[in-house]
Amino acid sequence: MGFPGTWMTESESVVYRVVPKCACSSIGQILFYSDHGRFYDGDIHDATSGLHKWAFEASQPRIEANAKAHRSHVFTCVRNxxxxxxxxxxxxxxxxxxxxxxxxxxxxxxxxxxxxxxxxxxxxxxxxxxxxxxxxxxxxxxxxxxxxxxxxxxxHWSAMSGHVGTFVTNGGRYDQVIFTENFNSGMQAVLDRIETPVKVDLAQVPRFNESExxxxxxxxxxxxxxxxxxxxxxxxxYHRDFRLFRYDFDDPSNKMPKGEVDLDEMHAVLGD
Structure with missing residues (x-):
């Protein structure tokens, strides 16, 4: 099965598991910029170069080798x-x-x-x-x-745990899970832990909301x-999403997570 939905910078500075409707346009553009010093002109989902994607046959051996050896920082992003x-x-x-x-x-x-x-x-x-x-x-x-x-x-509406879990069941391991609701601080925490060819100033990154x-x-x-x-x-x-990613099921008006994701628990549940 491999690593569907996985993107990786060409420099292999970071590996990202895409979860639809969870800031993926913004994340993809930031990753693209971190290698090339420019944003992709258009929807990053349409980009066919400048970023390794599992959907590209030529990228699959690079992503698979990296993920199985855990050579790069690996993260994903979730949402209420x-x-x-x-x-x-x-x-x-x-x-x-x-x-x-x-x-x-x-x-x-x-x-x-x-x-x-x-x-x-x-x-x-x-x-x-x-x-x-x-x-x-x-x-x-x-x-x-x-x-x-x-x-x-x-x-776009299948469970986030299903998307996130494919990376685990096929031999990968996450270093970080960030929240759409705390996007800037979460993405900064990712950038602080990796070395990129081009420095990214999140304060200067425009909003990329392709559905707006x-x-x-x-x-x-x-x-x-x-x-x-x-x-x-x-x-x-979505009971696994609420539990694993610490969102408040009882109060739909509370969009914020109740705590950080327990990575050990997440890998144990999703790798089962």
């Missing part, structure tokens, strides 16, 4: 499951993608037909009942994760989207 699934809904389901189309072609029409999800349109200012539609989407997300029906789970500006804005506080049933579904599909 409540805000992550909301972000996935507003970006991938309710939003229009960079190509001007809906995500994955017929996915949204299928959600409208089978789950009663509404998403609005740019022409009407994306006017729809966000809370009702999100809760119906959450039921769909649960079905894809637990039952792989009506499709396999998408990477092409869909509806969240109209309510996070907690408004989650009633008792929604929270039950969240625990059913």
């Amino acid at each position: 499951p409540y805000t992550r699934i909301l972000s996935s809904f507003f970006d991938k389901i309710a939003g229009i993608q960079r190509n001007g189309k809906r995500y994955r072609g017929n996915l949204v029409p299928m959600l409208m037909q089978k789950y009663g999800v509404e998403v609005g349109r740019p022409e009407d200012g994306f006017a729809f009942d966000q809370i009702a539609s999100f809760r119906r989407f959450l039921l769909f997300a649960r079905d894809t994760i637990r039952f792989r029906k009506p499709m396999d789970a998408d990477i 500006g092409h869909g509806p804005t969240r109209a309510h506080p996070v907690a408004a989207y989650f009633d008792d049933l929604s929270m039950h579904l969240m625990w059913e599909i």
Whole structure:
């Protein structure tokens, strides 16, 4: 299986396991800059050079050799499951993608037909009942994760522990897990522990949010989207994420982690 979702700088200064919807655009750009002294012109996910990615056949032997020998600092970044699934809904389901189309072609029409999800349109200012539609989407997300029906789970809403875990089960080990909610301090802690060809000043790094500006804005506080049933579904599909990454399941309005990740526990659970 190897190390899917893993990126590495060409200088091999650092290895990063991508977790979708967890600041991956910003992290990828910072890694690119740390080697080349410039940011990639476009979405870093589209870059086909300047960064080793497991998706590139030529990069796989380099990443695998590095990961198995643990030659470089290895990190990943996680996010509160409540805000992550909301972000996935507003970006991938309710939003229009960079190509001007809906995500994955017929996915949204299928959600409208089978789950009663509404998403609005740019022409009407994306006017729809966000809370009702999100809760119906959450039921769909649960079905894809637990039952792989009506499709396999998408990477943007499959559990973070699943993404993070592939690196462990295939012989890798993390040195650090940072939080999207404390991004600057976490990313600085990574940079402080590695040697890069180009020094990175995080204060000068622009925000890279590739999903921003092409869909509806969240109209309510996070907690408004989650009633008792929604929270039950969240625990059913993300209980390992809440536990391992120290997020507060009982209070959806508390987006901050309750403590640092216990790396030994994380490796024991994910490597099982």
